[in-house]
Amino acid sequence: MAAILTANNMTKRFGGLVAVDSLNVEIEENSIHSIIGPNGAGKTTIFNCITGFYKAEEGVVLFDNHSLLGLLPDRIVYLGISRTYQNIRLFPNLTAKENILVGLHCHLKSGFLGIVLNLSKTQKEEKEAEEEADRLLAFINMSGKGDFLAKNFPYGEQRRLEIARALAARPKLLLLDEPTAGMNPSETQAMMDFIQHLRDELGITIILIEHQMRVVMGISEIVTVLDYGKKIAEGTPGEIQKNPDVIEAYLGRGSAAEIR
Amino acid sequence: MTQTRSLWEHGVKTGIIGGVAVLVIALVGMVESFHRRDIIAEVITMGQVLLLIGGVFIGYIAAKRTGSDESLAPGLNAVIGSSVTGGFLAFLVIVGRLINLRAVLVNASPMLYKLLTLGHKGVAGIFIILLIGMGCGVFAAALFYLPRLTRRVIILSLSSMIIAGVLQDLIRPVIAAWGPVAVVSEWLFTGNGLTVSGSISIVILIAVVMTAWALKGQDIKSGYGNLSGGSQRGIKISAFFMLAVVLLALPHILGLFLSEVLTIVGLYVLLGLGLNIVVGYAGMLDLGYVAFFAIGSYVTAVLTSPELGFFSLTFWQALPFAVVLGIFFGVLLGIPVLKMRGDYLAIATLGFGEIIRILVLSDFLRPWLGGAQGAGKIPKAAIMGYQFITPQQIYYLILAGCILVVFISLRLKGSRLGRAWMAMREDEDVAQAMGINLVATKLLAFATGAGFSALSGAIFASKLGSVYPHSFNVIISINILCLIIVGGMGSIPGVIVGAAALVGLPELLREFAEYRLLVYGAALVAMMILRPEGLWPEVRHKMELHAEEENNIGEPEPSTAT
Numbered sequence: 001m002a003a004i005l006t007a008n009n010m011t012k013r014f015g016g017l018v019a020v021d022s023l024n025v026e027i028e029e030n031s032i033h034s035i036i037g038p039n040g041a042g043k044t045t046i047f048n049c050i051t052g053f054y055k056a057e058e059g060v061v062l063f064d065n066h067s068l069l070g071l072l073p074d075r076i077v078y079l080g081i082s083r084t085y086q087n088i089r090l091f092p093n094l095t096a097k098e099n100i101l102v103g104l105h106c107h108l109k110s111g112f113l114g115i116v117l118n119l120s121k122t123q124k125e126e127k128e129a130e131e132e133a134d135r136l137l138a139f140i141n142m143s144g145k146g147d148f149l150a151k152n153f154p155y156g157e158q159r160r161l162e163i164a165r166a167l168a169a170r171p172k173l174l175l176l177d178e179p180t181a182g183m184n185p186s187e188t189q190a191m192m193d194f195i196q197h198l199r200d201e202l203g204i205t206i207i208l209i210e211h212q213m214r215v216v217m218g219i220s221e222i223v224t225v226l227d228y229g230k231k232i233a234e235g236t237p238g239e240i241q242k243n244p245d246v247i248e249a250y251l252g253r254g255s256a257a258e259i260r
Numbered sequence: 261m262t263q264t265r266s267l268w269e270h271g272v273k274t275g276i277i278g279g280v281a282v283l284v285i286a287l288v289g290m291v292e293s294f295h296r297r298d299i300i301a302e303v304i305t306m307g308q309v310l311l312l313i314g315g316v317f318i319g320y321i322a323a324k325r326t327g328s329d330e331s332l333a334p335g336l337n338a339v340i341g342s343s344v345t346g347g348f349l350a351f352l353v354i355v356g357r358l359i360n361l362r363a364v365l366v367n368a369s370p371m372l373y374k375l376l377t378l379g380h381k382g383v384a385g386i387f388i389i390l391l392i393g394m395g396c397g398v399f400a401a402a403l404f405y406l407p408r409l410t411r412r413v414i415i416l417s418l419s420s421m422i423i424a425g426v427l428q429d430l431i432r433p434v435i436a437a438w439g440p441v442a443v444v445s446e447w448l449f450t451g452n453g454l455t456v457s458g459s460i461s462i463v464i465l466i467a468v469v470m471t472a473w474a475l476k477g478q479d480i481k482s483g484y485g486n487l488s489g490g491s492q493r494g495i496k497i498s499a500f501f502m503l504a505v506v507l508l509a510l511p512h513i514l515g516l517f518l519s520e521v522l523t524i525v526g527l528y529v530l531l532g533l534g535l536n537i538v539v540g541y542a543g544m545l546d547l548g549y550v551a552f553f554a555i556g557s558y559v560t561a562v563l564t565s566p567e568l569g570f571f572s573l574t575f576w577q578a579l580p581f582a583v584v585l586g587i588f589f590g591v592l593l594g595i596p597v598l599k600m601r602g603d604y605l606a607i608a609t610l611g612f613g614e615i616i617r618i619l620v621l622s623d624f625l626r627p628w629l630g631g632a633q634g635a636g637k638i639p640k641a642a643i644m645g646y647q648f649i650t651p652q653q654i655y656y657l658i659l660a661g662c663i664l665v666v667f668i669s670l671r672l673k674g675s676r677l678g679r680a681w682m683a684m685r686e687d688e689d690v691a692q693a694m695g696i697n698l699v700a701t702k703l704l705a706f707a708t709g710a711g712f713s714a715l716s717g718a719i720f721a722s723k724l725g726s727v728y729p730h731s732f733n734v735i736i737s738i739n740i741l742c743l744i745i746v747g748g749m750g751s752i753p754g755v756i757v758g759a760a761a762l763v764g765l766p767e768l769l770r771e772f773a774e775y776r777l778l779v780y781g782a783a784l785v786a787m788m789i790l791r792p793e794g795l796w797p798e799v800r801h802k803m804e805l806h807a808e809e810e811n812n813i814g815e816p817e818p819s820t821a822t
Contacts, residue, residue, distance in 0.1 A: 051693055077695040091686035094679070101676075102683045106695030108676045112704065115675040116668050126675070169695065 010059035021229040037226035080172035090150040097146030100133040103168030271337030275344025278318030289367035298453030299425035319400025339397035346393015417466035511652035520651040526658035532755040534712025540750035542705040543685025548613025552710040554732035556717025575641035586714020594706035621729040634728035748794025
């Protein structure tokens with residue numbers, strides 16, 4: 001299979017701190033690829049570099065043969081990358097449906113005059129957008145809840161809504177930042193099924209940052225392990241579980257020997 | 261011991277705060293000058309009503325702060341609170357009679373003491389003040405224990421009566437102009453204040469209407485909901501036509517003075533709706549908004565005024581230039597402040613507003629703009645021979661402008677652009693990640709707001725016939741921002757209500773103009789504490805801020821705004 005995203009030698013520094021240190025990674029098309037590592041290992045920084053929030057100082061990031069470095073976030077979403085956030089960042093005072101409609105923004109074209117004159121083109125576009133928003137709400141099992149404010153939903157539904165908003169941009173690559181954080185086991189299981197469903201049904205490539213090993217080992221094909229901004233291991237979940245460097249990074253020096 | 265203390269605490273505390281407030285009101289001379297106006301002729305004056313409202317309000321707040329249980333504590337605290345407030349006034353009278361306070365406090369006159377004690381001398385007067393304070397407390401306590409509906413009916417009917425009394429000079433000529441109905445005016449009003457029978461009938465009328473609506477209103481609403489789509493539409497269309505007829509007839513019903521007030525309110529509605537897009541929708545705090553109003557006015561002046569002598573276009577020929585240049589400067593201001601947020605943006609835009617005013621005032625631009633003397637002889641607008649000269653005629657010009665701007669605001673709100681603005685307001689980074697081009701979207705908000713403002717400025721120039729730099733003070737920007745906040749951020753009807761309340765009311769109460777800023781400030785503070793979402797909020801903000809008052813806590817609440 002071909003790689004949909006390739007990062008070569010990607011480096012991001014904050015002053016003296018090297019948050020991501022010459023990272024090389026390839027994301028296979030239509031795969032679920034997990035990035036794990038201790039807190040502060042640079043996982044979210046990678047997401048921020050890919051989506052244009054940060055500009056990596058060195059290296060090359062290619063997506064679908066487009067270079068991403070130097071592009072602003074609002075251009076990158078047009079190429080087909082969208083994301084969710086570690087701490088949910090819905091638009092709290094907009095309704096669920098409006099949140100999804102904002103997600104559809106990059107596929108709508110109506111301009112100032114079209115809107116003020118309410119051209120038939122604008123009307124048609126708006127109607128289709130509303131229908132698509134309703135479909136997405138149904139997809140995340142939240143039909144009929146479109147008119148509630150985003151911030152009033154329970155935690156799990158907010159997570160799903162944020163994913164629906166990301167999906168509204170019709171991405172080829174979806175970046176999920178700890179989608180199961182703070183969930184109980186049954187909610188976590190539901191989220192795992194949902195993520196697999198996204199890949200299998202919609203054919204979306206998924207990069208997953210995750211702390212719960214059960215999720216990482218359960219659904220990802222490839223796992224990349226980071227520590228202090230460096231890639232220390234990569235492989236299938238089975239390989240990663242046995243890797244002494246990984247155990248050391250997670251449990252401290254010497255632990256690997258003890259476990260063995 | 262601690263039990264007793266905490267039992268009294270709220271009453272005493274609130275009473276002290278209220279007492280200080282009432283003392284201030286009395287000592288700035290408000291009570292005395294309001295005393296000249298009767299609410300009910302020969303019975304009660306506006307000054308007395310002011311004090312009574314203060315007393316009852318303090319009692320009610322004391323009761324509310326104590327808690328909402330069924331015990332006697334809230335009622336007791338209400339009485340204590342109001343009595344303490346009364347005590348402050350009694351203290352003022354005692355001290356004032358012993359020492360001459362007038363050297364320092366000009367308004368601490370014997371007239372004031374006579375007014376407070378209802379003319380009684382000595383100890384009797386003091387007792388009367390305390391008694392009235394206690395009476396206010398008892399009334400407040402009664403209000404507190406009454407069911408919500410009854411309380412509302414009482415408050416609303418009494419306040420309608422008071423409003424009718426305060427605005428008598430405006431209401432009377434309007435009714436009197438209606439031929440046979442003029443009898444009603446004779447019966448309701450005397451030369452100064454309502455008649456006793458008139459005031460009682462107003463209270464009863466409003467109470468009956470309110471009660472009927474409370475009891476049957478739900479049926480009417482659901483009845484309307486059950487109607488077929490066709491007849492619902494019929495009702496909507498006829499309501500729309502009635503509104504249109506009222507709006508068109510309004511200046512002739514209200515007469516010259518009220519039409520003038522309406523035109524001023526209308527200009528502020530135009531300004532408010534423009535700023536509402538920048539602040540309410542897009543969340544960018546712009547304090548230099550008056551600059552675009554000035555630009556609209558001055559462009560119109562330069563292009564039309566023979567006094568300046570460059571061009572002599574008509575109003576309609578100059579208008580597009582005014583709006584386009586307003587938009588141009590909107591973008592021009594937008595570019596340097598693109599990266600700023602919140603308070604930084606506010607300060608930068610504040611500077612821009614001042615720059616424009618000072619430029620207009622400067623000697624450097626004097627040959628072109630007229631300097632401090634401004635420019636005059638700006639022609640009135642005319643359509644096919646119909647000239648917009650008197651306030652009653654200009655009203656139609658402004659009404660047309662308002663309708664246009666309301667229409668554009670409504671269309672934008674539910675659109676891709678409106679959503680982009682709101683998303684940007686909520687979370688700029690995420691909005692950008694969803695494909696919203698921040699530069700274009702921000703500039704569009706600035707440009708739209710500036711365009712509305714310039715339109716208002718052009719009409720303003722033609723209405724006044726002249727422009728002066730001092731019309732474009734920074735206080736105008738602040739006023740517009742206040743009316744948006746008081747009306748309800750992001751709400752279109754809110755802007756209209758806010759303009760009527762903050763611009764219209766002070767115009768109507770010009771005789772008390774010296775207390776205008778005091779009342780204005782107090783009202784703003786009270787609004788922010790009691791009703792932070794505004795007078796006519798957008799549905800979603802109302803839900804957000806008063807969610808805990810509803811019964812269904814925890815359940816997400818539906819929003820009708822889409």
